Amino acid sequence: MKKIHIVIFIGLILFILLPHFTPRYMTAFLLLLFMHIVIAESYDIVGGYLGYINMGHSAFFGIGAYTFAILLNGNFGFFLSSLAAILVGVLFAALISFPFFRLRGAYFSLATFGLIRLFELLAFNLRSLTGGSSGIMIKAEYRLTLAYYFTLGLCVLTVGLIFLLTRSRLGLAWTAIREDEEVAQTFGINTLKHKCVALMISASFASLMGAFYTWYIIFINPKVVFGLEIALVPISMAMLGGSGALIGPIVGAFFITIVEEILWTKVPYFHLAAYGIAIVLVGLFMPGGIVRLKWLRKPLMRLGLLED
Amino acid sequence: MVILEGKGLTKYFRGLSALQSVDFKVEEGSITGLIGPNGAGKTTLFNLISGLFSPNHGTTTFHGMDITHLRPDRICHLGISRTYQLIRPFLGLSVLRNVLVGIYYGRDGTLPKKKAEEEAGSILEFMELSSKATYRADQLNTGERKRLEMARALGTNPKVLLLDEVIAGLNPAETTTIMKRIEATRDKGVTVFMIEHVMKAVMGLSDRVIVLHHGEKIAEGTPQEVTTDPGVIKAYLGDKRI
Ligand SMILES: Nc1ncnc2c1ncn2[C@@H]1O[C@H](COP(=O)(O)OP(=O)(O)O)[C@@H](O)[C@H]1O
Ligand SMILES: [Mg+2]
Numbered sequence: 001m002k003k004i005h006i007v008i009f010i011g012l013i014l015f016i017l018l019p020h021f022t023p024r025y026m027t028a029f030l031l032l033l034f035m036h037i038v039i040a041e042s043y044d045i046v047g048g049y050l051g052y053i054n055m056g057h058s059a060f061f062g063i064g065a066y067t068f069a070i071l072l073n074g075n076f077g078f079f080l081s082s083l084a085a086i087l088v089g090v091l092f093a094a095l096i097s098f099p100f101f102r103l104r105g106a107y108f109s110l111a112t113f114g115l116i117r118l119f120e121l122l123a124f125n126l127r128s129l130t131g132g133s134s135g136i137m138i139k140a141e142y143r144l145t146l147a148y149y150f151t152l153g154l155c156v157l158t159v160g161l162i163f164l165l166t167r168s169r170l171g172l173a174w175t176a177i178r179e180d181e182e183v184a185q186t187f188g189i190n191t192l193k194h195k196c197v198a199l200m201i202s203a204s205f206a207s208l209m210g211a212f213y214t215w216y217i218i219f220i221n222p223k224v225v226f227g228l229e230i231a232l233v234p235i236s237m238a239m240l241g242g243s244g245a246l247i248g249p250i251v252g253a254f255f256i257t258i259v260e261e262i263l264w265t266k267v268p269y270f271h272l273a274a275y276g277i278a279i280v281l282v283g284l285f286m287p288g289g290i291v292r293l294k295w296l297r298k299p300l301m302r303l304g305l306l307e308d
Numbered sequence: 309m310v311i312l313e314g315k316g317l318t319k320y321f322r323g324l325s326a327l328q329s330v331d332f333k334v335e336e337g338s339i340t341g342l343i344g345p346n347g348a349g350k351t352t353l354f355n356l357i358s359g360l361f362s363p364n365h366g367t368t369t370f371h372g373m374d375i376t377h378l379r380p381d382r383i384c385h386l387g388i389s390r391t392y393q394l395i396r397p398f399l400g401l402s403v404l405r406n407v408l409v410g411i412y413y414g415r416d417g418t419l420p421k422k423k424a425e426e427e428a429g430s431i432l433e434f435m436e437l438s439s440k441a442t443y444r445a446d447q448l449n450t451g452e453r454k455r456l457e458m459a460r461a462l463g464t465n466p467k468v469l470l471l472d473e474v475i476a477g478l479n480p481a482e483t484t485t486i487m488k489r490i491e492a493t494r495d496k497g498v499t500v501f502m503i504e505h506v507m508k509a510v511m512g513l514s515d516r517v518i519v520l521h522h523g524e525k526i527a528e529g530t531p532q533e534v535t536t537d538p539g540v541i542k543a544y545l546g547d548k549r550i
Contacts, residue, residue: 169412176409179398186358188384188414188464 004304015152019145031148031216033257034155035209036233040241040249041158042205043234048244049166050198051178052101056112057206057234059119060089062225064207065214069136070129072215078140082211089207090200097196113231120226135221138214147216154212158205163246165201174198178244232275240278242289247305251290252278311336311499312357312388312468317366319352319523326352328523329366334468339490339500341514341531343507345543348520350503351393354470358390359383370468384414387467391457391474393503397445404441406456407431410463428463435459435489451482458489462498469493471502475509487513511535519543 019027043057064085071081096115103111123130130136165171173194176184185191214220224230233256234249241252256274263271286293291306300306312334319327327349334340342350355361357368359380367376375383389410398406407428411419419427432438435455440448445456454474461469471490475483487509494500504510510517511531519527519534521543527534534540 172405172409172412175401175405176398176413179400180396182360182380183392183396183398184409186360186380186384186390187409187460188381189409190379190381 002304012156016149019148024144027144027148029257029261031144031151032261033253034148034151035213036237036253036257037155037250038151038158038205038209039230040234040237040253041162041246042202042209044238044243044249045162045165045174045202046198047235047238048248049171049174049178050195051174052195053109053235054112054199054202055109055231055235056115057202058226058230059112059115060093060203060206061210061213061230062116062119062123062222063092064089064210065220065225066123066130066136066210067207068211068214069138069220072138072140073136078215082208085211086204086208089203089210093199093203094196097199098192101192101195101199116226116231120222123222123226131221133221135219135224137219140215140218142216142218144216147212150212151209151216154205154208159246159250166246170194170197175244229272232272236275236278238289239282240289242291242306245289245291245306247300248289248291255290309336310334311371312501313369314353314357315367315369317353317356317363317368319349319356319361319363325523327356327363327520330520330523330525332518332525332528334499334501335515336499337494337497338515339494339502339513341510341517342501342503342520343505343510343517343534344520347522349523350520351472352523353520354390354472354503357383357470358388381413384464385416387416387465388470389414389461389464389466389468390470391454391461391472393472395450395453395457397448397453397456397460399444399446401445402441403432403437403443403445403448403456403459404428406445406460407463410460411465414464414466431459431462434462434492436485451478454478454482455486455489458486462493466498468499468501471500471504473503473505476505483509 015030018030039057039061043054046052046054067088068081068085071084072078076084100108100111124132166174173184173189176187176189177191177194181191210225237252237256238249239252240255241250242248256278259274260271263274282289290296291300297306310333314330314332317327317330318325330353342353344350352361356363359375359378359382362377367374369375370386370388375386398409408424411424411427429438432441435458437452437455437459440452445453448456458471458474474486478486483506490500490502490513502510502513514531516529517531517534518525519537519540526543527537527540
């Protein structure tokens with residue numbers, strides 16, 4: 001076993017034991033951190049590896065959340081409702097990929113950003129289904145520790161699968177498309193199909209996270225799941241940490257979640273600024289994100305945590 | 309036997325014709341040169357063959373099969389691969405992964421990982437890029453990038469290889485290297501169709517040469533026939549570029 005494997009193993013054990021020793025707010029904070037990692041990391045399949053900046057990634061999170069809430073209240077049970085959340089999210093991803101992936105660059109980003117607003121409006125207006133602006137209260141109790149374990153599990157699964165995927169043939173096609181889509185196609189890659197698959201995989205993690213999050217906080221409304229707060233998570237975190245590198249979104253999620261937490265306790269409502277500040281900082285001082293800073297690159301590569 | 313054929317190929321860009329009713333034939337196992345002054349339509353012809361553009365009129369056939377309106381990825385699977393004049397390796401990927409794209413996706417069937425990596429290794433060796441395998445493509449110099457372009461194309465195990473100015477801009481040593489590689493590729497049974505400005509190279513390598521000028525084919529034949537053709541001489545002198 002390599003050193004890094006041992007570190008990961010010990011870290012996991014630590015995170016599994018932690019809720020039994022730490023105060024509840026610490027568990028809640030870590031849950032939030034893991035959730036941010038899931039969202040940022042799954043965003044990065046499309047944003048970092050495929051090279052399409054998907055500003056609407058949180059739409060999948062919201063779709064998963066609402067699907068789960070509606071079905072759970074319809075007595076379909078936790079398991080089926082979660083499964084349905086994934087299915088609806090993935091199906092929706094497949095549906096939009098055909099029109100959306102004909103757009104390039106900023107046009108794609110703008111169109112996907114519009115999706116969030118569209119769903120927010122739908123959630124507001126399909127009252128009989130979504131409860132409109134008063135939202136949905138699910139029939140479940142507040143169970144922090146269990147929700148923590150589910151989120152941790154999904155986080156490990158997401159990071160693990162993305163690690164494997166990006167090193168597989170599929171990942172090779174994604175990066176080839178990112179580098180030069182036209183050339184990728186003349187080298188045998190069915191680009192539309194691969195873009196569609198990437199978005200579907202990316203959506204599956206986010207929509208399941210939406211389901212788990214709903215189960216954790218019990219109550220959702222359009223603002224909670226389709227609001228700016230969640231919408232800014234993936235882009236700001238992936239970009240701050242370093243898009244297109246496995247540990248990038250993790251590092252970004254770590255920094256922003258901490259800053260956000262500090263701001264939240266010191267100056268409520270100012271925490272949203274953390275996202276904006278992160279984006280500006282990246283643009284000004286570190287276009288490749290934290291993990292690609294000159295003095296960090298080399299050591300990270302030596303540890304096998306950074307590829308390029 | 310004719311492996312690749314074009315009939316009446318015509319392509320307009322904003323009303324201006326880049327290719328005007330061009331017919332061509334490429335014999336299996338040969339090296340066929342494609343020459344002509346800048347802007348003659350050579351690259352456009354390659355773009356039509358590889359499926360990047362559809363012609364306004366005309367057809368391309370491969371082994372007698374109509375491939376005119378097939379998608380680029382399908383054409384690649386059939387066994388036609390190419391390089392780009394403007395040198396477009398996947399800059400952010402390693403040299404090895406560039407070649408693996410061709411091997412994994414450009415072929416008809418699928419290779420297991422181990423076999424694919426062996427294959428990539430031998431192609432890199434063939435193109436004298438082994439020592440650069442782990443480098444990112446953007447760390448290579450122009451000569452190496454051109455060889456990578458060719459290596460990636462060879463990864464698809466092509467029957468026809470379209471080379472768009474892989475020699476122009478290289479120093480004499482690099483020129484000799486790549487000319488030898490082109491001949492060796494032909495000797496392996498790959499048909500080569502090459503655009504080239506460096507006359508010594510294209511005339512030395514080609515069995516037959518096709519000459520384009522202002523989007524029309526103005527001559528065709530052996531290198532000797534073409535170089536002595538008055539129309540060709542006029543086209544080149546008129547262009548002030550030889
Ligand atoms: N994608 C394109 N859009 C518009 N015009 C083009 C395009 N590609 C080529 N052309 C035009 O077609 C003509 C032939 O170009 P090209 O095939 O690149 O010539 P060559 O490769 O022989 O130098 C030129 O006038 C060029 O400007
Ligand atoms: Mg050209």
